[in-house]
Amino acid sequence: MKSSLTEGVAPDQLPVAHEHQNEKNDGKQDGRLSLFRLLLKDRFATVSALILVFVGLTALVGPALMGDLATKQNLLFANKAPFTLAHGWEYFLGSDSLGRSMLARLVVASRTTLSVALPAVAVALFVGSLWGVWAGYHRGWRENVSMRIADVIMSFPSLLLAVVVLYVFSPSAANIVLILALTRIPIYLRTARAESAELQSRTFVDAARTFGAKPNAIIVRHVIPVVLPTLLTLATLEFCYVMLAESSLSFLGIGIQPPDVSWGLMVSQGRQYLQTAWWLSIFPGVAIVVTTIAANVLAAWLRIATDPAQRWRLALPRKRLIARIPAKEAKP
Amino acid sequence: MSEPLLKIDGLTKTFHVAKSASGNTRLKALDGISLTVGRGETLGLVGESGCGKSTLARTLMMLETPDEGTVSFEGTNPFGLRGKELLGWRRRVQMVFQDPFASLNARMNAGDIIAEPWATHRGLYPTSREREARVRELLHMVGLRPSDARKSPQEFSGGQRQRIGIARALALNPDVMILDEPVSALDLSVQAQVLNLLNELQQELGVSYIFISHDLTVVRHVADRVAVMYLGRIIETGATEEVFDHPRHPYTAALMSASPKLDVTGTRRDRIVLQGELPSPLDPPSGCRFRTRCWKAQDICADLSPEPQVLAAPDGTKHVAECHFPLDSIKGLTGATAAAMSTATAAAQSTATAAAQ
Amino acid sequence: MKTATDQAPAKRSRAAATAAAAGTGAATGQAKAHDVVLQVRDLAVDIRTHRGTVRAVNSVAFEARAGETLALLGESGCGKSMTAKALAGIMDPVCDLADGEILLNGTDLAALTAKERLKFAGPELGIVFQDALTALNPVYTVGTQLGEAFRIHRGLNAKQARVEAIDLMKRVGIPEPESRINSYPHQFSGGMRQRILIAMAVALNPRLLIADEPTTALDVTVQAQIMQLLRKLREEGQMAVILITHDLAVVAEEADSVAVMYAGNVVESGPVSEVFADPRHPYTKGLLESVPVHLERGARLKSIAGSPPELHDIPAGCVYQSRCPLVQDICRAERPVLRPVTSVTGTPVTGAPVTGTPVNVPSGTEPRPARTAACHFSEEINNV
Structure with missing residues (x-):
């Protein structure tokens, strides 16, 4: 089948462009490794990743290391200012009015915060995205019904909904997660629907239909990979929102229940001491902001890194380096 | 060319659109299209934009359902098929799209793009070793290198992308390929390469082409027979030389x-x-x-x-025109x-x- | 992107240029046929990209004459549209005019500031774009958009501008202009929109009309109408027309002279009839042979192997070396410059009429554009 045919084709059609393209892309071929290398090239993304790893590790093992420091009261050390080791390392970040170590409380709160915010974001992302992609791909009544449901949820004040639900049921972490997820689903639903509706009219999706591929297969193969990076970026923004929403609930007394503590709760509790003991709310506030920004930067980076058409933007500085020392690269 | 491979009879497709100026909401994109395509033959389909040639292609690919009319492919009507039989029909008719940039998913590499049809037609090349070998073979057939399988579409030029699109269409070993303006997005020098490739593939594989184009020079070069469309109707068909001259x-x-x-x-x-x-x-x-x-x-x-009037052509081929006053x-x-x-x-x-x- | 080297625009004596601008700007009246309206010399355009600065247009030179059509022919990415944008002064912010002169009736446009150039847009130079739908503003009626030129440059009021706009619509063959003047662009068909765009470009009777792929988006029957219109307008106004296209057949039918571009360089130029009948650059020859004509159906087309070089990757030496069948060592070492070539009949190249029946050039003894090619082996080309 191939012999005579390809002989006819090959000689004058082998594209010249190959030569230089091969050189350029040698390093990029092995997927995961190159993604890691790309990450190292971007200083901001690397720092963000390190921050996130640090926060994650803190939430994972920190509370065990701190023992009961977070709850141990010591009125002798009440309202100590931060940044001094005079009272021992545990009071380096100061203490609250009951003399509890801020450092320990921040560490313990990180676990609570992440264990509420992460599942809430993940559930909303998962449900909202799949639903939105499905609605957008099929259009028609599925789309209309989905969008009206989203409108209903959006138009209902989410905090009010949370208050009602959490009063009726107990304000457990699981319930907080569920209610926060439910109210944030429409955000993902709308975005996913819009992108999916646009994608389903693309030619490569048409091409897949001509092979007889089933809608679900097309959604998995062609729609989700394109939509996902956008939704992940959205999710990092939502992460911030959910942490703050959780703190509002905690402030109202229907969120995290003391003696449990979350960053949001610390912010709202410390607010009344802002003039006398600023560190009570500033430190957890900074923790929230830093974590969110790190997640956001990393998501923005990830969106470019996973888009083959944009990836060159990240490969830049490295390429110039190679150009300057060609001898090493040219060897293989 | 005794029995046509593909026979289209009275195909009609109406779209419902938002109200036009005259209050009409029905857009008759295809109005009683009848055509035949023989085995190993190239049928050129010519017409201006909006004449319905793309709708015809999409209907044949079953991306649209016709209102009336029949399509007969070796005697069976694909629009009555379900499940496995439908897949079997889809395997035999494949399409190459106009835009080599939009028709390939930028997030897949060339090998995955070519292998994509087999995800649905699992029986064709069941093992991954067979699939890899076939991808290499297809790349070779369209004049690309086996190592190109790992590259993503944006690393290729327009002409090379169109070769990938052709390889993907060939992946299912079709009998009919619908080529929807396959070279009109390409530069002239590259266009000639792709036309040569299509020609060689046809001679080698005996596949029939429905070649849709607005470029008459190209159609004249590739087509055995030509059908001219105007506002949803085929107004003239005949042997290429006969129709052109x-x-x-x-x-x-x-x-x-x-x-x-x-x-x-x-x-x-x-x-x-x-x-x-x-x-x-x-x-x-x-x-x-x-x-x-x-x-x-x-x-x-x-x-x-x-x-439609059958007119005498000097070389004895069938020449049909829909006109009260043929030239x-x-x-x-x-x-x-x-x-x-x-x-x-x-x-x-x-x-x-x-x-x- | 951030480290891209900014090339400072070439410094020229702006004062002199401005004085000249004022002079020509005021002067009106029709150019005589075959007068050189536009002369481009050594035009170079740089694009700042993430891979550093690349040269998209390199030492391009050509002339456009009143009442004649010059075609800039080339494949996508060859720099032909960039050249047009440089002429019209509407380049993207990342592009710089690196070098060269653009002499429009003696004024060097390249030396003018953006503000000074505004005087030329309209009365001296008009441009027609490929995509008429995006080139027209969807929220204004075509009458408003057509009248704009008159309001800005001639200071007419809305009522007078409307009268002129109706007149203009008649000139470009839009039926029932009185009623259609209040329509919006989307209410017109593609061909009619292209006519409106042409009307806007010729509103002030410019000396030079740049048409950037004016019919690429249109069907052949409409393309024929538009080309007919452009021809008519050119003859009426003795405009010089620069037709930018990738279509050899359009060039053969519409243009008097042609400049073939490849990878940012003009590789061959001259009268269309001569260049197409006897190409002296292997690229031109390859292009002409790629067109499926005069061949048996299904016969193998001659094609040019490979694809054009990327802009950041243009080799030293000849730009065409990687695809050229004639390539020698000298082609890799030294970039050929455009130099006069003799036509196949042996007639001298510049300034004299060619024997035979000139087809696309009005007959007579007017000075003819020179026949040039940028190839080390343009004499041996027919041996391939």
Whole structure:
């Protein structure tokens, strides 16, 4: 089948462009490794990743290391200012009015915060995205019904909904997660629907239909990979929102229940001491902001890194380096 | 060419659209299309944008469902098929798209793109080793390197991308390939490479082509037979040379004449410049659809839709035109052009004077 | 992107240029046929990209004459549209005019500031774009958009501008202009929109009309109408037309002279009839042979192997070396410059009429554009 045919084709059609393209892309071929290398090239993304790893590790093992420091009261050390080791390392970040170590409380709160915010974001992302992609791909009544449901949820004040639900049921972490997820689903639903509706009219999706591929297969193969990076970026923004929403609930007394503590709760509790003991709310506030920004930067980076058409933007500085020392690269 | 491979009969497709100026909501994109495609044959489908040629392609690919009419592929009607049989039909008819940039998913590599059809047609190459071998073979067939399988589409030029699109269509070993403007997005020098490739593949694999294009020079080069479409109808069909050299329908003659020719030796030729534009398919003219722009139109053209007429072609091939007043075949294009030219200019002048008043 | 080297625009004596601008700007009246309206010399355009600065247009030179059409022919990415944008002064912000002169009736446009150039847009130079739908503003009626030129440059009021706009619509063959003047662009068909765009470009009777792929988006029957219109307008106004296209057949039918571009360089130029009948650059020859004509159906087309070089990757030496069948060592070492070539009949190249029947050039004894090619082996080309 191939012999005579390809002989006819090959000689004058082998594209010249190959030569230089091969050189350029040698390093990029092995997927995961190159993604890691790309990450190292971007200083901001690397720092963000390190921050996130640090926060994650803190939430994972920190509370065990701190023992009961977070709850141990010591009125002798009440309202100590931060940044001094005079009272021992545990009071380096100061203490609250009951003399509890801020450092320990921040560490313990990180676990609570992440264990509420992460599942809430993940559930909303998962449900909202799949639903939105499905609605957008099929259009028609599925789309209309989905969008009206989203409108209903959006138009209902989410905090009010949370208050009602959490009063009726107990304000457990699981319930907080569920209610926060439910109210944030429409955000993902709308975005996913819009992108999916646009994608389903693309030619490569048409091409897949001509092979007889089933809608679900097309959604998995062609729609989700394109939509996902956008939704992940959205999710990092939502992460911030959910942490703050959780703190509002905690402030109202229907969120995290003391003696449990979350960053949001610390912010709202410390607010009344802002003039006398600023560190009570500033430190957890900074923790929230830093974590969110790190997640956001990393998501923005990830969106470019996973888009083959944009990836060159990240490969830049490295390429110039190679150009300057060609001898090493040219060897293989 | 005894029994046609693909036989289309009376295919009609109406779209429902938002209200047009005249209050019509029905857009008849295909209006009784009848065609045949023989085994190993290339049928050129020519027409201006909006004439329905892309809708015809999409309907044949079952991306649209026709309202009426039948398609018969070796005797079976694919629109009645379900499940496995439908997949079997889809395997045998494949399509190459116009835009080599939009038709390939930028997030997949070339190998995955070519192998994609097998995700649905799992029986074809069951093991991953067979699939990899076949991908290499297909890449070789379309003039790419086996190592290209790992590259992503944006690392290829337009022509190379179109080769990937062709390889993907070949992945299912089809009997018919619908080529929807396969070279019109490519540069001239690359266009010739792809046309050569298509030609070689056809000779090697015996596959039939339905070659849709607006570029008459290209169609003349590749097609055995030509069908000319105008506002959802096929108005003329015949052997390529016959249709190009002796167009019988005035629209075909005008189309041939309007298409610029690369001829540096001759003088600037007279040509038919049609007045007016394509009527909206929402409100097609009564009777003959071309009558509003036709210089031969008479009263009967407005009242009566012309039936397809089988006209005698000197070489004995079948030449069909839908016209009440087909052009003289003996005079050929030049004669027709001269005659048409004078009437067309007269018409233009009368319009001009009317406008001035 | 951030480290891209900014090339400072070439410094020229702006004062002199401005004085000249004022002079020509005021002067009106029609150019005589075959007068050189536009002369481009050594035009170079740089694009700042993430891979550093690349040269998209390199030492391009050509002339456009009143009442004649010059075609800039080339494949996508060859720099032909960039050249047009440089002429019209509407380049993207990342592009810089690196070098060269653009002499429009003696004024060097390249030396003017953006503000000074505004005087030329309209009265001296008009441009027609490929995509008429995006080139027209969807929220204004065509009458408003057509009248704009008159309001800005001639200071007419809305009522007078409307009268002029109707007149203009008649000139470009739009039926019932009185009623259609209040329509919006989307209410017109593609061909009619292109006519409106042309009307806007010729509103002030410019000396030079740049048409950037004016018919690429249109069907052949409409393309024929538009080309007919452009021809008519050119003859009426004795405009010089620069037709930018990738279509050899359009060039053969519409243009008097042609400049073939490849990878940012003009590789061959001259009268269309001569260049196409006897190409002296292997690229031109390859292009002409790629067109499926005069061949048996299904016969193998001659094609040019490979694809054009990327802009950041243009080799030293000849730009065409990687695809050229004639390539020698000298082609890799030294970039050929455009130099006069003799036509196949042996007639001298510049300034004299060619024997035979000139087809696309008005007959007579007007000075003819020179026949040039940028190839080390343009004499041996027919041996391939």
